[in-house]
Amino acid sequence: MKYNILRKLIRRLIVFTILLLICSILLFYYSRNIEPKLLDVNQFVIESKSVSNELDGFKIVQFSDTHLGSDYSLSQLQGLVENINDQNPDLIVFTGDLIDNSALYKERNEITPILKQLKATYGKYGIYGNHDVGGAGKTVYSQVLTNADFTILENASKTIQLEDNHEFSIIGLDDYLLGKPNPTNAFYKINKNAFSLLLVHEPDIANRLNEYPIDLQLSGHSHGGQVKLPFHKAIYTPPLATKYTEGLYDIQKSLKPMKLYVNRGIGTTRLPVRFFSQPELSVFTLRSLK
Template identity: 50%
Template sequence: MKNPSRRQFLKGLLGLSAAGIFTAAGGFGYARYLEPHMLETNFVPIKHPLIPKGFDRFRIVQFSDTHLSEHFTARELLDVVRNMNRLDPDLIVFSGDLIDKPHRYREHERAVQALQKLSAPYGKLAIYGNHDHGGYGTKVYQTLMASAGFRVLRNDLIKLELIDGSMIEIASLDDVMLGRPNYKGTLSKLTTDAFSILLVHEPDAALTAKDYPVNLQISGHTHGGQVQLPLFGPLITPPYGEIYTEGMYEIGEMKVYVNRGIGTTRLPLRFLSKPEITVFELAAEMM
């Protein structure tokens, strides 16, 4: 294990001090009982010359990091599902971390029933997050998501084709922390003449993915830091989520979007990092 640098130590010390001030100032009640339920829907237009005309206005709805537990229940998940269905998605993507502690969770049937109600004409895709592998959850996650009608991807490449023959490519990587992501074996199969999307839980995977023909990377994992402070930013960022923490980034020709997720982990708090559903609306560049 690496020793923390002086800069990291000072940042942590400052963060702890700021957290103390934040708690003393009465922010705890807001962060514990209000903001975790303030679900935002963010609309993100994606325009690119490789997007075919058939995919113009095609909607990909992403949700992530539900971390099902006593703090975010299957009943609350059902409310999220209803909100997502109202967004008229063409494709639904879940970017990992379904259950916070898979070895302790018992409401699998209710979770499946909620996820089954999600509907999109071009299907539902899911990838692994670190919590999906943790707690001996690898097979449980696969079974649960498949039962809910999701196609679970791990180091896969699929071609999504419409009736008119237009096509985009969707690649996936296994979880970076606890899985076995195969960057070269998967991403080297992408073509340069098709619009491509990479689904990977950890956003800092972009540091390697940028060397391949990926046009858009969609990730989660960070929860936007879960607790942020003005002028300071996230108090804590997880491994492989320390560089790209929330929202949109551009790395050369590639865009990276980091969804803040829906649930919480470690502490049931959110502050200046509201839970999020993301709607990507593709736009073809008409000639």
């Protein structure tokens, strides 16, 4: 009798072990080969008193953290460009980390023709992320994006003119981990009454910028953690992306009613896996509260 019970227990243990092994293999395959190739296109409406009637309905598309390299290919980038163009954007912004390691990446000359296909009525803008400053330095990133008709905002701003002399401002800050950010220079001569869009790679910087007139900050860097447990926050996010890890936030005690959006990014870094943190494309439609 005891022998039969023992045999049953051993059989159940073996079955459980086999099932656990199969589940582990399936989960690894999914996180390594399936989820990193998905694309979550998220649509948001941003309402603000700073949005003029002429700016109402203006569409901004944000992509971030492609980390081109062995785990994110040029063919995947081509597919991303097509998805972005399908949104018919008025403005396209890239919030940093184009190549995972530009010092080792050999296909840099093939990036520009792909990014040049991106079309937006009021232009394309980019900022530096920590991987763009590291590696081979800023030179590779700046050449690739500039040749692809992007304007790089390094502690600088650009005023975009709309009909009837209405305008809005785009401000870009240098990377906070490896660069030399200077918000004083970046916000110099900004029209405080116009809609102000800030691009900065690291999201947690939002709390350091309360004295500046910002309506919407767009950031990346966090990757949404890349790996999350179900119904749980990210297991790990990098420095300066620990408070704001993904999604839309209202920033308190700011000069203007300010929103922050943290994009989960497209590629991966360190580990070539994503789990409950799909690659993301963010689409923002501006609406007037007047």
